[in-house]
Amino acid sequence: MLMRYCNGCGDFNKTYKTCCKRGFEPKLSEKTGEYIRPSGCKVKAKKAPSAAVRAKNAKARAVDAFQMWVRYRDNWTCVVCGKHIDPNEPGAKALMHAGHYISRKYASLLLDPINVHAQCKDCNGRQNWEGMDPRYTAYMIGKYGTDVLNYLARKQHEICKRGRVEWEQLADHWEQELAKMKG
Structure with missing residues (x-):
């Protein structure tokens, strides 16, 4: 599973956590099984370093x-x-x-x-x-x-x-x- 983190708080979303300081929760994609940026969050999630x-x-x-x-x-x-x-x-x-x-x-x-x-x-x-x-x-x-x-x-x-x-x-x-x- 590809790990992503929030650009706002830098928090990895391996498990169900709050996505950013604004309190938006990450959503689990049905297609890929990855946590994705919530629709209300303006900060784009980045991939973990390759x-x-x-x-x-x-x-x-x-x-x-x-x-x-x-x-x-x-x-x-x-x-x-x-x-x-x-x-x-x-x-x-x-x-x-x-x-x-x-x-x-x-x-x-x-x-x-x-x-x-x-x-x-x-x-x-x-x-x-x-x-x-x-x-x-x-x-x-x-x-x-x-x-x-x-x-x-x-x-x-x-x-x-x-x-x-x-x-x-x-x-x-x-x-x-x-x-x-x-x-």
């Missing part, structure tokens, strides 16, 4: 938690220029990015901790417009060795498809890692 929307939300949650974890791992300090941002400063998240060495368009490298490091807004923006900053390459080689560039080049071409459940598990994992890092 699986694709839930997957997109889980992916956004995972990426957000991972990127925040990267900022804390690197102590809110840009690996390219050394600029430090106070995490308690208003708008700190916008000033310090989680910059990808190889573009985030490659799904296999999106959440790879070796590929992502804290970068200030200026260094990350410059990298996107002017090409790879040699200082970032020097940092990668200095921290991981020369083999890391070959590893990332190979890994970027791996096929990586994740479903909603995997994104939710990744989101939970990175949220737990972030809590450990902060605590």
